[in-house]
Amino acid sequence: MKKLEKLDYRLPKWDMTDLQERHCPICGTLENKQLYLRPDNLVVKNCGVCSVYYISPSPSPEQINQFYAQYDSNHRKTKDLRINKSKLDLIFGTDHFGDLRIRKLASMVDFKNSSFLDVGFGIPYFLYHLQKLGGNVFGVEYDNQAIDYARQSGLDNVFFGKISDLPKELKFDVISMNDLIEHPLNPLDLLNEAFERLNPGGRILIWTPNGDFSKKDPNSTTFRVDLEHMQYFTTKSIAYLASKLNASIEHLECYGFPALGDLVAPQTAMTTAMSKLKTRLKDFYPVHMANEFKRLYLKRAYEFNNRKGSYHLFAILQKK
Numbered sequence: 001m002k003k004l005e006k007l008d009y010r011l012p013k014w015d016m017t018d019l020q021e022r023h024c025p026i027c028g029t030l031e032n033k034q035l036y037l038r039p040d041n042l043v044v045k046n047c048g049v050c051s052v053y054y055i056s057p058s059p060s061p062e063q064i065n066q067f068y069a070q071y072d073s074n075h076r077k078t079k080d081l082r083i084n085k086s087k088l089d090l091i092f093g094t095d096h097f098g099d100l101r102i103r104k105l106a107s108m109v110d111f112k113n114s115s116f117l118d119v120g121f122g123i124p125y126f127l128y129h130l131q132k133l134g135g136n137v138f139g140v141e142y143d144n145q146a147i148d149y150a151r152q153s154g155l156d157n158v159f160f161g162k163i164s165d166l167p168k169e170l171k172f173d174v175i176s177m178n179d180l181i182e183h184p185l186n187p188l189d190l191l192n193e194a195f196e197r198l199n200p201g202g203r204i205l206i207w208t209p210n211g212d213f214s215k216k217d218p219n220s221t222t223f224r225v226d227l228e229h230m231q232y233f234t235t236k237s238i239a240y241l242a243s244k245l246n247a248s249i250e251h252l253e254c255y256g257f258p259a260l261g262d263l264v265a266p267q268t269a270m271t272t273a274m275s276k277l278k279t280r281l282k283d284f285y286p287v288h289m290a291n292e293f294k295r296l297y298l299k300r301a302y303e304f305n306n307r308k309g310s311y312h313l314f315a316i317l318q319k320k
């Protein structure tokens with residue numbers, strides 16, 4: 001088993017006397033190989049049946065709940081979330097098809113006649129653009145600040161809680177889970193719950209770290225950042241999952257490279273001041289237009305390059 005060195009400065013301090021053995025969270029077997037010891041001293045196993053990478057033993061559910069109770073203030077370090085309504089275009093951009101997930105959905109779904117639910121939407125980039133494209137959008141979150149931010153962005157149907165907290169009669173054509181299913185100890189429960197809330201022929205969109213990226217990455221970045229992740233899917237485990245959920249795979253793609261940003265070093269007074277200045281400048285119209293021009297110009301090259309990467313998995317599963 002390979003010991004991985006610290007990379008992400010946000011190192012959770014788990015109580016190592018309060019761990020629980022886990023079966024594979026996708027196929028339920030115990031056929032696995034121990035591969036890595038993460039910087040937080042948790043073991044990464046690789047399932048020999050469905051190929052998902054997962055943490056076992058894991059912190060107990062109580063520990064995990066405690067961790068998330070302070071997640072937004074301590075870990076995600078939610079920035080100052082006041083919003084200036086006149087600047088929504090500047091904040092979210094005016095290119096509603098700028099995100100490749102939305103472009104892919106556009107080839108499958110008529111936005112104007114579809115309902116969407118984004119689970120754990122965070123900064124509501126996804127919902128904002130889907131609403132602009134005519135979608136009937138809903139969101140659930142555990143972060144009150146994110147909910148407040150979404151409401152200020154013109155999104156009315158955003159609620160505190162989980163999928164099952166929504167009225168039972170609400171069903172959706174697309175349920176998106178961006179950077180979500182790697183978190184819970186029982187991702188299958190979450191996915192089953194989502195599938196029950198789909199209209200016939202509805203779709204689940206998944207964006208999650210790709211465990212198999214570690215095979216190409218000598219730095220094992222995937223298992224050294226965001227140490228609250230409890231599993232890492234692979235293309236094979238998504239296929240396994242689809243058959244288990246009786247869903248068809250409409251899209252499955254590996255995409256991109258790690259974007260470490262400020263994860264590798266804590267912010268100092270200097271870097272905070274610099275990033276505040278950059279944010280202010282970004283809202284200044286000429287700077288924004290210059291950035292926008294540069295962004296559009298670089299986008300094609302950027303996406304072309306990212307298609308060679310495989311840090312993320314992007315899947316769309318359709319209910320049969």
Ligand SMILES: [Zn+2]
Nearest residue numbers: 024027047050
């Ligand atoms: Zn498995």
